[in-house]
Amino acid sequence: xxxxxxxxxxxxxxxxxxxxxxxxxxxxxxxxxxxxxxxxxxxxxxxxxxxxxxxxxxxxxxxxxxxxxxxxxxxxxxxxxxxxxxxxxxxxxxxxxxxxxxxxxxxxxxxxxxxxxxxxxxxxxxxxxxxxxxxxxxxxxxxxxxxxxxxxxxxxxxxxxxxxxxxxxxxxxxxxxxxxxxxxxxxxxxxxxxxxxxxxxxxxxxxxxxxxxxxxxxxxxxxxxxxxxxxxxxxxxxxxxxxxxxxxxxxxxxxxxxxxxxxxxxxxxxxxxxxxxxxxxxxxxxxxxxxxxxxxxxxxxxxxxxxxxxxxxxxxxxxxxxxxxxxxxxxxxx
Numbered sequence: 001x002x003x004x005x006x007x008x009x010x011x012x013x014x015x016x017x018x019x020x021x022x023x024x025x026x027x028x029x030x031x032x033x034x035x036x037x038x039x040x041x042x043x044x045x046x047x048x049x050x051x052x053x054x055x056x057x058x059x060x061x062x063x064x065x066x067x068x069x070x071x072x073x074x075x076x077x078x079x080x081x082x083x084x085x086x087x088x089x090x091x092x093x094x095x096x097x098x099x100x101x102x103x104x105x106x107x108x109x110x111x112x113x114x115x116x117x118x119x120x121x122x123x124x125x126x127x128x129x130x131x132x133x134x135x136x137x138x139x140x141x142x143x144x145x146x147x148x149x150x151x152x153x154x155x156x157x158x159x160x161x162x163x164x165x166x167x168x169x170x171x172x173x174x175x176x177x178x179x180x181x182x183x184x185x186x187x188x189x190x191x192x193x194x195x196x197x198x199x200x201x202x203x204x205x206x207x208x209x210x211x212x213x214x215x216x217x218x219x220x221x222x223x224x225x226x227x228x229x230x231x232x233x234x235x236x237x238x239x240x241x242x243x244x245x246x247x248x249x250x251x252x253x254x255x256x257x258x259x260x261x262x263x264x265x266x267x268x269x270x271x272x273x274x275x276x277x278x279x280x281x282x283x284x285x286x287x288x289x290x291x292x293x294x295x296x297x298x299x300x301x302x303x304x305x306x307x308x309x310x311x312x313x314x315x316x317x318x319x320x321x322x323x324x325x326x327x328x329x330x331x332x333x334x
Contacts, residue, residue, distance in 0.1 A: 002127070002170075002171060003126055003127050003168050003169070003170075004123070004127070004168075004169050004170055004173070004177065005119070005122055005127070005134070005166040005167075005176070005177045006166060006167050006168070006169035006174075006176045006328070007165070007166055007325070007328055008067075008068045008069075008070075008165050008166065008167045008328070008330070009064045009065060009066070009067035009068025009069070009070075009163075009164060009165030010063075010162075010164050010165075010295055010298065010332065011061070011062070011064035011065070011066065011067050011162070011163050011164075011295070011332070011333065012060050012063065012160065012161060012162040012163065012288075012291060012292045012295040012296075013056050013059035013063065013160065013161045014045040014159075014160045014282065014292075015045045015046060015048060015051070015056065015159055015160070016048070017046045017048055018043055018044075018045055019043060019044055019045070019046055019158075020032075021035045021036065021041070021042060021043065021155065024154065024155055025148050025154075027148075027149055028148075028150075028151040028154055029151060030151050030155055035155045039155065039156055039257050039258060039259070039279070039283075040258025040259070040261075040277070040279050041156065041283045041284075042280050042281065043280075043281055043282075044158025044159075044282060045158050045159055045282065045283075046158065046159050047141045047143060047144075047159045052141065053080055053083060053090060053139050053140065053141045053161075054090050054093050054094050054097070054139075056139045056140075056141065056161035056288075057078055057090065057137045057139035057161050057163075058097045058098060060137055060161035060162055060288075060291075061076070061094060061098050061135055061137050061161075061163045062098060063163070063332075064135060064163035064164055064165050065098065065135065066333035067165070067330055067331055067332055067333045068133075068165035068167070070167075071099065072100065072103075072133070073103055073131070073133040073165065074103055074125075074130075074131035074132055074133055074134065075103055075122070075131040075133075075134045075135070076091050076092075076098075076103055076105040076106075077091065077105075077106060077108060077118045077122055077134060077135070077136045077137070078091035078094055078105070078106070078107045078108070079107075079108050079109075079110065079115050079117065079118040079136070079137065079139075080107060080108075080109065080114065080139050080140055080287055081111050081112075081114070081142075081286055081287060082140050082142060082145060082286075083107055086197070089105070089106055089107040090107055091105035091106050091107050091137075092105040092106075094137065098135075104125075104130075108121065110287075111192065111286060111287070111315030111316035111319060112256065112284070112286045112287060112289060112313055112314060112316065112319075113254070113287075113313040113314060113315040113317070113319040113320055113321050114138055114286070114287030114315070115136070115138040115287050115288075115289070115290040115291055115313065116180070116182065116290065116311065116312070116322065116323065117182060117319070118136045118138065119136065119166075119180065119311075120182055120321070120323075121136075122134040123166070123177045123180065126166060126167075126168050132167065132168045133165060133167045135163060135164075135165055136163060136165075136166060136291075137161060137162070137163040138161065138162050138287035138288040138289070138290065138291050139161035139162075139287065139288055140159060140160065140161070140285055140286040140287055140288050141159045142157035142158065142159060142215070142284075142285070142286060143157070143158070143159050145194055145213070145214055145215045146215060147211070147214035147215070150214065150216075152216075152219055153214075153215050153217055156257070156283055156284050157215070157283055157284045157285070158283035158284065158285050160282055160285040160288045160292055161292075162288045162289075162290070162291025162294065162295055163291060164291060164294075174305065174326045174327065174328040174329065175325060175326070175327070175328030175330075176325060176326070177323055177325055178241055178323060178325050179240040179241050179323065179324060180321065180322070180323045181233045181237045181240070181321060181322045181323070182319075182320070182321040183229070183233065183319070183320050183321065184318060184319045184320070185317070185318045186317070186318075187318075188221075188225060188317070189316075189317065189318070190218075191218045191221050191222050191316070191318065192215070192216075192217045192218075192222060192316035193215070194212070194214065194216075195209075195212035195216070196208040196209065197213065223257070223259070223260060225314065225318060226254075226256055226257075226260050227260055227263045227264055227267055228267075229314050229318070229320040230313070230314050230320060230322070231264060231267040231268055233320050233322040234251070234268060234310055234312050234322050235268075236322070237323060237324050238310070238324065241324050245268050245269060245270055247308055248270065248274070248309070248310050248324075249274065249307035249308050249309065250275075250276055250302070250307050250308075250309045250310070250327070251268070251270065251274055251275045251276065251309075251310045251311075252275075252276045252290060252294055252303070252309060252310070252311050252312075253275060253276075253290075253293075253311075253312045254290055254312070254314055254315065255277065255279035255282065255284060255285070255289045255292075255293055256284050256289075256314070257279070258277065258279055258280070261279070264312075276293050276294075276297040276303055277293070278292060278293050278296040278297070278300075282296075287315075289313070290311055290313055295332070298330065298332060299332065303327055305327055305329035305330075306326060307326070308324070308327075309324070309325055309326070310322065310324050311323050311325070
């Protein structure tokens with residue numbers, strides 16, 4: 001029988017520093033009511049000064065490994081938009097700190113869709129026999145690229161990490177990653193971007209401008225693309241699997257904005273309660289968003305073993321992706 005990637009462990013980590021809406025700078029010109037009604041967010045977490053994305057990734061990865069009951073993997077895939085350095089990749093350091101020296105380890109950047117792209121990579125490594133077990137981590141420290149004066153981004157994003165362990169198994173097992181749909185549209189590259197620091201800016205012959213070090217986002221355009229792209233991707237996966245949206249028990253989508261989650265449910269024609277949401281307590285954590293939503297869904301009882309679960313995400317690039325699986329029975333570890 002065809003080898004499949006099966007989720008066997010789940011973990012996550014939020015840095016201790018919690019920032020409520022009321023803690024945000026007054027110069028943003030926002031209020032708790034303004035942020036909650038437009039985004040659904042009440043608080044988010046920020047990494048401590050002196051820390052880095054790798055620190056969050058190690059914490060989440062350790063918990064996922066403990067959840068799986070097996071301390072070793074053959075590969076570590078780190079989905080992140082905020083690596084510790086431009087070079088080298090952050091994943092090898094994370095692997096070594098987790099006691100996984102010698103395992104294949106690499107970063108990938110698909111922004112907020114990173115975890116879905118990472119699932120595809122992990123599934124490919126397992127399906128081809130390159131690896132029997134893969135640790136996939138989504139980790140971000142967006143607080144490092146936010147302009148504290150930009151109310152279009154500063155209230156929305158937070159820091160965090162989520163991780164899963166995938167093992168070789170069979171397609172009919174609970175937790176087996178099913179059909180995957182991935183896509184991109186580079187014409188929208190400027191809708192969510194950090195302009196400075198890369199080769200385009202560095203080879204332009206001019207110094208980096210202050211604003212180029214920060215994330216910028218065209219909120220209205222992103223909203224429309226996010227709903228349309230995720231809905232279409234979900235339909236594609238369902239069609240490939242021979243399923244209808246009525247067969248789906250839970251949707252775990254990228255936590256970008258509560259209104260996007262509600263609009264996605266409406267677009268697909270499902271009750272909003274079927275969409276797992278934790279954005280109120282963590283904000284938008286980009287590549288960490290989906291695994292953290294899975295973790296909190298399990299902890300809250302919103303996501304239970306045996307439920308048909310649709311995962312979907314949208315992010316900068318533009319990128320998007322979806323997959324379908326039956327949620328397995330996992331043991332969470334502190």
